[in-house]
Amino acid sequence: MRKLLVTDIDGTMAHNDHIPESVLDTCAQLRDQGWEIMVATGRILASARKHIRDTGSLDHAIVYDGARIMSEGTGEEIWGSRLTPETVEWILEAVWDLSPGIQVFGDEEVFCRPGDNLAKKYFSGLGVPVRSDLEEPRRIDEIFRIIIHGEPCRIQGVGDEIGRSLCGRARSVLAGRGFLDILPPGASKGSALERMIGSEPGCGEGVLVAAAGDHLNDLELLEAADISITMRDAPEELLEVADFILPPASEEGFSNILDILRKFGK
Numbered sequence: 001m002r003k004l005l006v007t008d009i010d011g012t013m014a015h016n017d018h019i020p021e022s023v024l025d026t027c028a029q030l031r032d033q034g035w036e037i038m039v040a041t042g043r044i045l046a047s048a049r050k051h052i053r054d055t056g057s058l059d060h061a062i063v064y065d066g067a068r069i070m071s072e073g074t075g076e077e078i079w080g081s082r083l084t085p086e087t088v089e090w091i092l093e094a095v096w097d098l099s100p101g102i103q104v105f106g107d108e109e110v111f112c113r114p115g116d117n118l119a120k121k122y123f124s125g126l127g128v129p130v131r132s133d134l135e136e137p138r139r140i141d142e143i144f145r146i147i148i149h150g151e152p153c154r155i156q157g158v159g160d161e162i163g164r165s166l167c168g169r170a171r172s173v174l175a176g177r178g179f180l181d182i183l184p185p186g187a188s189k190g191s192a193l194e195r196m197i198g199s200e201p202g203c204g205e206g207v208l209v210a211a212a213g214d215h216l217n218d219l220e221l222l223e224a225a226d227i228s229i230t231m232r233d234a235p236e237e238l239l240e241v242a243d244f245i246l247p248p249a250s251e252e253g254f255s256n257i258l259d260i261l262r263k264f265g266k
Helices: 023-031 045-054 086-097 116-126 150-163 189-199 216-224 236-241 251-260
Strands: 001-007 035-039 058-062 070-071 077-080 101-103 110-112 144-151 173-177 177-181 206-214 227-231 243-245
Touching: 001 189, 001 251, 023 251, 035 045, 035 058, 035 116, 045 058, 058 189, 070 243, 086 101, 086 144, 086 150, 086 173, 086 227, 110 116, 116 251, 144 150, 150 173, 173 206, 173 216, 189 206, 189 216, 206 216, 206 251, 216 227, 216 236, 243 251
Parallel strands: 001 035, 001 206, 206 227, 227 243
Antiparallel strands: 058 070, 070 077, 101 110, 101 144, 144 177, 173 177
16 A cells, blocks of 8 residues: 655744754655655745755645645646636735735746845745735736735734635635635645545555644645644644644654554555
């Protein structure tokens, strides 16, 4: 039987953008025990690439919070779902005055406001084109995701308001403390996993899937897995569906996943 561990990066394996040696060693031991590791992250490919390589994960990765499946090696899109240009403009109009932080993601390209120096510095450092000309809401083609960020309590309210208004044109999900993702309809890490498994020859009934994640954008991923794992500091919704709970990433909790997975798929 094929054994597949699908895992989030931030807050699951990584803390403050760093994956500790104990977690990297755990990934190596998992691979030795026959587990394949696949990344499922809210990051774009450029910001996930180093972590994919360091953990020895599969080439195909779920990125953009499930809006894309991409090859780490070639950078090619295996599958993707896009927001319509009209929906992008509508979302930007709806959130323009509600949040100081707005980033719009195309194909490994970022659109942001002229004064968003943090976004420009971070993504430019990865070699990702940054178009800091988002001076007003407008239609933009080939967009996979919009991120809105700010004070957590305020972003929660923005998410609730947008969620009530989207009417099937997109979906919103909290992707971290103070971060709201707006995605194409039906896009999630869980649906991307199901699509990937269903499209690969020899997969389906012959694969045991474990999934690990720590925030609400991981909920569908955990629900789609045979074995679901979350962290002790995860939202209540994840704690309720998880089969196993690990210490948080700040305590290198992922390194304890070996004790769970060695019991399965022998």
